[in-house]
Amino acid sequence: EAGVAQSPRYKIIEKRQSVAFWCNPISGHATLYWYQQILGQGPKLLIQFQNNGVVDDSQLPKDRFSAERLKGVDSTLKIQPAKLEDSAVYLCASSLTGLGGYTFGSGTRLTVV
Amino acid sequence: SQKIEQNSEALNIQEGKTATLTCNYTNYSPAYLQWYRQDPGRGPVFLLLIRENEKEKRKERLKVTFDTTLKQSLFHITASQPADSATYLCALDPWGGSQGNLIFGKGTKLSVKP
Numbered sequence: 001e002a003g004v005a006q007s008p009r010y011k012i013i014e015k016r017q018s019v020a021f022w023c024n025p026i027s028g029h030a031t032l033y034w035y036q037q038i039l040g041q042g043p044k045l046l047i048q049f050q051n052n053g054v055v056d057d058s059q060l061p062k063d064r065f066s067a068e069r070l071k072g073v074d075s076t077l078k079i080q081p082a083k084l085e086d087s088a089v090y091l092c093a094s095s096l097t098g099l100g101g102y103t104f105g106s107g108t109r110l111t112v113v
Numbered sequence: 114s115q116k117i118e119q120n121s122e123a124l125n126i127q128e129g130k131t132a133t134l135t136c137n138y139t140n141y142s143p144a145y146l147q148w149y150r151q152d153p154g155r156g157p158v159f160l161l162l163i164r165e166n167e168k169e170k171r172k173e174r175l176k177v178t179f180d181t182t183l184k185q186s187l188f189h190i191t192a193s194q195p196a197d198s199a200t201y202l203c204a205l206d207p208w209g210g211s212q213g214n215l216i217f218g219k220g221t222k223l224s225v226k227p
Contacts, residue, residue: 040219042202045214048214093156101147102149105156
C-alpha cells in the first residue's frame with residue numbers, strides 16, 4: 001500500500017510571499033488532515049476534511065491560510081502572505097474512518113526568511 | 114484550561130531496560146488515546162490506540178494503559194533497543210469520539226544506550 005505523498009519536501013520563501021503544499025492521501029481514505037508542527041512541539045491540527053467537506057477548521061488562520069480537497073482525493077494547503085512564524089513542518093495525514101490511527105506523510109519543511 | 118502533557122522532554126535508558134513514558138491530560142473526556150513514534154525528518158507513525166473502556170493494550174514489546182480516573186496514559190517499551198530511540202507522541206480525541214481529530218502532546222524523546 002502506497003503511503004501519504006507530500007510535496008515539496010522543503011521550501012524556503014521570503015516573508016509576504018505565497019506558498020502551496022500538495023498532499024495525496026492513501027487511496028480510499030475519506031478523512032484527510034493538515035497539521036502544523038513547529039520545532040520542539042507536537043503537531044497542531046489546521047484543518048480536517050471528510051471527503052471534500054470541511055469537518056474542523058477552527059484553528060486555521062483563515063486570513064492567510066486556505067485549503068481545499070477537490071473531488072475528495074488530493075488536497076492543497078496555501079499560505080498567502082507568509083509570516084516568519086509560519087516556519088514549521090506541514091504534515092498531511094489520512095485515515096479510513098477518522099476514528100482510528102492516522103497515516104502521516106513525511107511533511108513539507110517550510111522556512112520563511 | 115485544556116491541556117495534554119507528556120511529563121518528560123527526554124528520557125535516557127540503558128538497552129534491555131523498560132522505558133515508561135507518561136501522558137497526562139486535563140479537562141478532556143477522550144473516547145480514545147493514541148501513541149505515535151516520530152523519527153527526525155519523518156512524519157509520526159501510528160503505534161497503538163486504546164479506548165476509554167480498555168485498561169491495557171499490548172503489541173509485541175509495547176504496552177499502553179489508560180486510566181480515565183487519573184486522566185493518564187502510560188506507554189511502556191520492554192527490553193528496549195537502540196532502534197527504539199525516537200520521539201514518542203501521545204494524542205487524544207478532544208471530541209469524545211464524535212469528530213475524529215486528534216490533539217497531540219509535545220512528545221518525549223527516548224534515547225536507548227547500548
